[in-house]
Amino acid sequence: MTIFKQTRLSNGINLFVHPTDKFKTVLVQLIFHRQLAEDDVTECSLLPAVLQRGSNSYPTRQQLAHKLEELYGSELTADVSKKGERLFVVFNLNLVHDQYLPDENELLRKAMTILKDAINNPVMEGEGFKAEYVAQEKEQHEKVIKGLINDKIAYSVERCLQEMCKDEPFGVFKYGDVEKLRQIDNKSLYSFYRNFLEVSPVDLHIIGDVEPEKVNALVEEVLQFDRGDEMSIPDTVIKTESGEVKYISEKLDVNQSKLVLGYRTGLTYADDDYFALLMYNGILGGFPHSKLFQNVREKASLAYYAYSRLEKHKGLMLISAGIEGKQYKQTLEIIEKQVEDMREGDFGQEEFNNTQIGLRNQFLVEEDSPALVINRALDGMLSRRVEDTGKLLERLAAVTREDVIRIAENVKLDTVYFLSNKGAEQA
Amino acid sequence: MNKIVENTLLKEKIVWRRIEPGLEVFVLPKKGYKKKYATYSANFGSIDSHFVVEGEGEELIVPDGVAHFLEHKLFEDEEGNVFDRFAKLGVSSNAFTNFTNTTYLFSSTDHFEQCFEILLDFVQNPYFTEESVEKEKGIIEQEIRMYEDNPGWRIFFNLLTALYKEHPVHKDIAGTVESISHIDKEVLYKCYRTFYHPSNMAVFVVGDVDADKVFEQVAANLGRRNYSSQGEIKRIYPKEPRELANEKIVQELVVSQPIMNLGFKDLDVGYGGEKLFQRELATALVLDVVFGSSSKLYNELYEEGLIDDEFDAGYVAEKEYGHTIIGGETADPEKLFERLTAGIKQAQQNGISAEQFEHHRRKMTGDFLKSFNSLEFIAHNFLAYHFKGINFFNYLDVLQSLTLEDVNQRLREHFGEENRARSIIMPKIG
Structure with missing residues (x-):
């Protein structure tokens, strides 16, 4: 496969297009980069859940879900993952390529518009996100943090890493901690988010049967948000000595x-x-x-x-x-x-x-x-x-x-x- | 001599040939994919524990977990470990056993023909010794122990144990540490002889391959083995009564919060084919309307913190049994139970509207198309449905053939009180 086409868009998003006609789908991943750090990871991992609660165009989770279903079961999901001492907040948009749909030829644009709305136009209340959404998602997120123990294989591996990297950023659990979570409210999370959008390096990957020029134009048109100076993220520190076992x-x-x-x-x-x-x-x-x-x-x-x-x-x-x-x-x-x-x-x-x-x-x-x-x-x-x-x-x-x-x-x-x-x- | 099944919307076709003495071979050419994926399945799963042994006329009840045990042991023969033969070609091979079938598979890029030959050979070459059978028990015991700690697995089997009084679907696929202790090489050979005849098996190959070459290779391999033909296998399943075994089963495990599954045993069973496929898709659509992420009920429960986004509702349809399972983690299993049953009642009163029906049909169409990226998905489903007498490629046609009345009837009839059971996992304290 030819390697992707990379472009830096006017708003500083790094666009990666992977054209291929192998798949029935188009997959879009919007990836925000953060330094993996204890004082940041809880907000980062709570954010995607709050943003998926609704946007101005689809202000409830139910309306958003209904709209995605109408777009032939397009899926919008989000999660955090880590590579080394870097945290990624990832939004996935997975949809059928419309060449397989006789009555549809704008599916990517429609789905991208939903993603844009979720990012740019969250449901607000005063100076913060809608308080009810944040409160409910905090509760859900607390369960996610505590739920690590439910899968004993994943739990034991995570615990080993945490003990091993106790004094290194890598030992930070990607979903954060409950203490920190309790201190977050709808206003603090929103002000965190404003800064998050401005300074986090952002990649947008699109893979499927698409033309890079058209995708460039579509993304430039649809996905706009205010960007400031990008933060620089230090490289992961690699320890080579382990001392006593x-x-x-x-x-x-x-x-x-x-x-x-x-x-x-x-x-x-x-x-x-x-x-x-x-x-x-x-x-x-x-x-x-x-x-x-x-x-x-x-x-x-x-x-x-x-x-x-x-x-x-x-x-x-x-x-x-x-x-x-x-x-x-x-x-x-x-x-x-x-x-x-x-x-x-x-x-x-x-x-x-x-x-x-x-x-x-x-x-x-x-x-x-x-x-x-x-x-x-x-x-x-x-x-x-x-x-x-x-x-x-x-x-x-x-x-x-x-x-x-x-x-x-x-x-x-x-x-x-x-x-x-x-x-x-x-x- | 080849049959072709084409789906114009999917832009895919399957080439299909029956090879003596009765092996069905399916090939789905996928241009551009690096992976070539082959599966070889026997229509023999954990529920096939009572049958008449081929050639003996003897009726036999085998220890639970024997199909899965046999799957493990086929990977060894006189010359040693089959994994090694695949490993030389850089290929990962694997197998799995479920309720109704056992599937052997590999995923290759280069050397497809050699790998395919190994697959055909080892599945047709049983070699069990007392020593190797004993050694396997320690490994499978650890597999069983691993699942004993898996809350998702435990809640599932506890629910089946509550729903089914007689049918072996409620027994763990791997059996128990006790039941596998009774397995020996004789019983493995008896099962093999009965269920691994080519006429009870099927092959599926997907990837950038030439269908005719695949057929020729299978024909040459089978031709060397002088199979005689085999009559129909006599499987004996107990008659499952309408009554439940239990209304509720509760187990404690080390988990962060309770889990609740609500199940409905299907009373309309005993057939396969397109009629079964219709019933399955109609039920799936009902569940999507009532419990899906765009339903009112789902969103209320989510906002009240009674469910999370892993909450799910699914339906399984086999010839001999069928059930719906709804649930997930919850702060309050009793309250969730009340809300779900009230939600079902409400939905039964309201019925499903023409608009909801079309909306969810559209979503299911998209979901089906998306899943065709995965070669594994295609291969596994195609053979699993084939053994039920269903052509999986007809999914979209069957979906289109459903009527609003079909799904409303399903909504009215499937969710009763007498066929409803619960399984709950509670956090273990201390």
Whole structure:
């Protein structure tokens, strides 16, 4: 696929158009960039919910939902996500491409107008957002924050990261905290929002069967809001030393215990050695053929899932497995042995080849998903390393065994987090 | 010899051929996609636990979770682990078992033909040893434990347990730690022999591939195996009475707030085909009107903080059973229950208007079109519906064939008091 067309619009929005006729849909993502910071994240994650409550044209959630349904089930959703120490507030607009709709030829414009309205014309009350909406969304948001515990796998991974990065911005939970939430009111949130619109860097991605010139004109016409001087967002700080390993344990009344290990890799997507790390992670725990799956699950029958994954913009690697509490020590030993084997270069040519070709497959199929195409572009922009699939595959193919063994030295255990049930061993 | 199903609105077509001894093979060519996705499904799921064994005439009741167990074990044969064979080609393979079928799949970019051959081979080559069956029990036990902590999974099965007195749909797909302890290689072979004959299976391939080549490859592979033909499989399902098993099941788990699901057991079952598809789409439309995000009820409940935006209402239609499930997290399960049942009563009195009917039909049309970006969605749905005697490509036509009276009748008849049960998860204290 040809790489996107990038334009800076007159109001400072960075427009990225990805023309392709593969999909039935057009996906629009409006992305606000923020520094990931404790005193900011609660407002940022509350905002999208309040903005989706209504606009001047569709002043209630019900009217807005009705209008979107009328546009053949167009979806407007919003959420926050983080990459490294950067927070993204993302608005998604997903709609059918109207070439599949015999009675419709302006769907993108109509849907974009709804998005614009949600951003530019929220329902106001005096100097603030409508107070009722903010109060209700605060309640909903409190439930979102507290709801992390409902998914024990996600909870244990998040808790490990929080403990590991206690003194770094990366340890901040993307939905903020309840204390901070309670201090927010409709006026404070609105004044936060005015500034948010003015200074946050903004990207707009559009992927689908569209013509870049037409989209440029449409966005220039529809999506206007006052912009000031863009804030600059510092790069993520990458710690390479981990000091003494921290052991954290927590007890909950659950059936399955969760073991999560956090490592510092010192390498990010921006580094030349990133692909060696990607290979390292793949051999260790990215696939069913990997060491963790083979040794923890297939050989020892200790777990149903056991994998490793990278936090590619923060230089971290996480290993996660769901086990019987009493098998904590045995599992930890097996996992540490696998990491040790990586350091010793104790992996076969077959493991290496399988991983290389498996990763190649993953890069290729990313092009089949509109959201993943945008995600890759965002990774590239963030790391000042925008590369097409061909280039990425070249870099992947260039990685040698020696590269993997060399970077294995950098991978250092930082934190062992154990969420255990009642009958478990002590960590 | 090829049949072609075309949908002009979707601008997609499926090429289809029946290959001896009775395997249905479907190909959807998708130009421009890098991914080539293939699935091989057996019409054998967790509910098929009582049947007559092929070739023996013996009626057998198997331990719960056997279809899922068999799925795990097919990935191993004399030569070792099947994952390894796919891994050499850079391909991820996987499988899943649900109530009604078991599906094996891979997603490739290069080497499609080699991967497809591995898929065809391993699914047709069962190899179970006592040792490997025992070893798998530890892994599946951890899979079961993982789901025991999953509130969404627990509330779902508790609801089915409340709705169904007899039908095995209320039993967990993976079985229990106890039930899988009774599984041995003999029972796996019996299930395999009964349900994995090509005439009880189907293949779906989607991606930038040549349909005729796919057919030729399947024909050559099957041709080598000297299958004899198999008669109809005799599956035995218990008669599900009208009564519920329970009106309400409550469980405590470590969660941040309660969850409530309200369910309605369908009493109009026992058929497949287009009639079933109509019933399904009519019910989906009703649920969208009454509980969807543009409904008055949804918005009132949301504003009162009784639901969040994950609140959902869905309907499942199979030949042998069907049910509606409505609900989500809530601050007050009792109050939500009252409000939902009052909302249904109100909707039944008001009826659905012609305008609402058209509006939601339009939305469902858009939703269907959007979902066609996903090759996985297409493949999984097409085969699941195929086993119910439904051509999934007819979705839009069936939707158009519905009448306002169909959906109003559904609204009046499906939501009664005698077929209604609740499942609640409460936060565990301490």
